[in-house]
Amino acid sequence: MTTTPTPRRPRGVRRAGDQVFRGLSTGASLLILLVLAGVAVFLTVEGIPGITADPQDVKSGESFLPFVAPLVFGTLLSALLALIISLPLSVGVALFISHYAPRRLGAALGYVIDLLAAVPSVVYGAWGIAVLAGWLAPAYAWLETHLGFIPLFAGPASATGRTIMTVGVVLALMILPIMTAICREIFLQTPRLHQEAALALGATRWEVARMAIFPYARSGIVSAAMLGLGRALGETMAVAMVLSASGVVTFNLISSTNPSTIAANIALSFGEASGLTVNALIASGLVLFVITFVVNFTARAIVDRRKDFSGAN
Amino acid sequence: MAKSIDVSDLNIYYGDFLAVEDVTIDIPARSVTAFIGPSGCGKSTFLRSLNRMHEVIPNARVEGKVLIDGQDLYGDEMDPVNVRRTIGMVFQRPNPFPTMSIYDNVIAGQKLNSKRMKKADSDAIVERSLRRAGLWAEVKDRLNRPGSSLSGGQQQRLCIARAISVEPEVLLMDEPCSALDPISTSAIEDLIHELKSEYTIVIVTHNMQQAARVSDDTAFFNLSGVGKPGRLVETGRTEKIFSNPEDPATEAYIQGRFG
Numbered sequence: 001m002t003t004t005p006t007p008r009r010p011r012g013v014r015r016a017g018d019q020v021f022r023g024l025s026t027g028a029s030l031l032i033l034l035v036l037a038g039v040a041v042f043l044t045v046e047g048i049p050g051i052t053a054d055p056q057d058v059k060s061g062e063s064f065l066p067f068v069a070p071l072v073f074g075t076l077l078s079a080l081l082a083l084i085i086s087l088p089l090s091v092g093v094a095l096f097i098s099h100y101a102p103r104r105l106g107a108a109l110g111y112v113i114d115l116l117a118a119v120p121s122v123v124y125g126a127w128g129i130a131v132l133a134g135w136l137a138p139a140y141a142w143l144e145t146h147l148g149f150i151p152l153f154a155g156p157a158s159a160t161g162r163t164i165m166t167v168g169v170v171l172a173l174m175i176l177p178i179m180t181a182i183c184r185e186i187f188l189q190t191p192r193l194h195q196e197a198a199l200a201l202g203a204t205r206w207e208v209a210r211m212a213i214f215p216y217a218r219s220g221i222v223s224a225a226m227l228g229l230g231r232a233l234g235e236t237m238a239v240a241m242v243l244s245a246s247g248v249v250t251f252n253l254i255s256s257t258n259p260s261t262i263a264a265n266i267a268l269s270f271g272e273a274s275g276l277t278v279n280a281l282i283a284s285g286l287v288l289f290v291i292t293f294v295v296n297f298t299a300r301a302i303v304d305r306r307k308d309f310s311g312a313n
Numbered sequence: 314m315a316k317s318i319d320v321s322d323l324n325i326y327y328g329d330f331l332a333v334e335d336v337t338i339d340i341p342a343r344s345v346t347a348f349i350g351p352s353g354c355g356k357s358t359f360l361r362s363l364n365r366m367h368e369v370i371p372n373a374r375v376e377g378k379v380l381i382d383g384q385d386l387y388g389d390e391m392d393p394v395n396v397r398r399t400i401g402m403v404f405q406r407p408n409p410f411p412t413m414s415i416y417d418n419v420i421a422g423q424k425l426n427s428k429r430m431k432k433a434d435s436d437a438i439v440e441r442s443l444r445r446a447g448l449w450a451e452v453k454d455r456l457n458r459p460g461s462s463l464s465g466g467q468q469q470r471l472c473i474a475r476a477i478s479v480e481p482e483v484l485l486m487d488e489p490c491s492a493l494d495p496i497s498t499s500a501i502e503d504l505i506h507e508l509k510s511e512y513t514i515v516i517v518t519h520n521m522q523q524a525a526r527v528s529d530d531t532a533f534f535n536l537s538g539v540g541k542p543g544r545l546v547e548t549g550r551t552e553k554i555f556s557n558p559e560d561p562a563t564e565a566y567i568q569g570r571f572g
Contacts, residue, residue: 196404197410201398
């Protein structure tokens with residue numbers, strides 16, 4: 001790298017440090033794109049034979065669509081359950097930490113919740129089977145008896161408690177830390193000015209949250225939800241451990257016949273798969289990849305739709 | 314509607330720190346009272362104690378009495394939330410809710426008070442408030458645009474419209490023009506003149522000419538020294554404070570010798 005100045009147009013000084021850093025950061029972003037493209041190419045190339053495979057050649061004995069549909073359904077259902085449980089919880093916890101709790105308690109609580117993110121998913125899975133499923137089994141029985149007329153709780157309730165609902169609860173706990181952390185940061189950034197505007201109108205703390213904090217944090221909350229959803233969609237170990245799957249499509253959340261998820265199915269079947277079955281599994285991975293993409297683009301679209309009102313201008 | 318404010322022996326603390334010491338002042342109804350003084354003399358703090366907004370800061374507390382038409386502002390049965398619904402406030406920097414439309418900004422206070430309102434009623438309140446804030450002609454065709462799309466002066470008038478839409482008894486203004494250009498400032502001063510027939514207005518200002526232009530009474534705050542609490546030096550009719558003040562410190566400040 002030489003620093004010879006061009007004769008006609010002075011470019012200013014070229015500093016070696018700037019050049020190196022620029023190279024590093026450009027290289028890093030290119031690398032990310034390459035990795036992503038590599039994954040997409042691999043999934044497509046290896047997956048296509050699985051999609052077009054003859055039903056006789058794969059272990060499931062089905063053509064690709066009937067094979068993957070229940071898995072897609074189970075993936076979406078469990079992730080959605082997790083999000084429904086986790087979103088209000090994380091928004092509430094984040095609001096408590098940022099605006100309700102005394103500063104010290106808030107900091108301590110935030111730290112503990114961040115620790116939850118460090119627990120390996122195998123541990124969550126083991127806890128889900130050994131403890132949570134046992135706790136929830138009586139609750140499922142109760143739901144079947146009293147709310148059985150709702151198809152979601154039609155039963156027969158699983159005696160072991162290893163249901164898609166339990167998976168949803170475990171996943172909710174797993175995605176709670178990241179969602180809480182993002183919400184908390186956004187809530188803390190809400191301009192004091194807007195909060196005081198609400199207070200001066202005679203808003204209670206909850207009304208301040210509704211008038212000033214939530215609208216300001218809206219796009220952040222959506223991002224948090226999408227990151228959480230992405231994690232729940234791809235979570236493998238905890239689901240594979242907790243769920244006793246049987247490849248059905250049902251909205252019955254508490255029975256012992258449950259749909260599996262794409263990631264868990266890959267983890268459970270990959271070891272003993274061979275030939276076109278492997279390709280079929282990779283193709284299901286491609287489907288998961290696409291789902292995650294769609295989820296992220298949808299989130300972007302939601303956030304962008306009300307750009308004028310975001311308060312960023 | 315408009316109410317008078319009687320303050321006696323008010324001390325304002327942040328934790329152990331005494332910020333404002335021993336203020337006694339009577340603020341008459343349906344008039345404009347200006348607080349002037351150098352930076353850090355406690356005039357904004359005192360203003361915020363008049364609708365209990367200073368309580369937003371942890372450990373802030375007051376000793377002494379503030380009576381609004383004879384009712385103790387700091388009495389046990391008084392809820393700060395209700396206090397702020399009857400004593401409106403306009404801030405130094407315009408702060409419309411950025412995520413709300415102009416219409417929703419104006420109606421925001423009403424929505425807190427009564428959950429359900431007929432569309433026609435809320436339309437009427439929005440129009441009346443914007444008219445009184447002198448903003449109606451400029452925004453009537455774009456009520457559903459975000460409040461942050463307006464200019465600074467318009468935003469501040471929007472904030473005034475928002476504050477008066479709930480028919481408060483007192484309107485507190487904390488340096489409402491300090492972030493505005495001269496034309497917007499003049500528009501807001503005209504507005505203050507008009508609003509005083511209906512409201513008790515208290516305005517904090519750094520601008521002495523502004524105090525002389527808009528106020529009926531003026532109160533001069535000063536620090537007794539660095540690290541000492543702010544205190545009320547002198548209060549009286551604006552003409553008198555500006556022409557013939559009693560305290561030498563007031564005279565020095567008015568003539569621009571410090572501050």
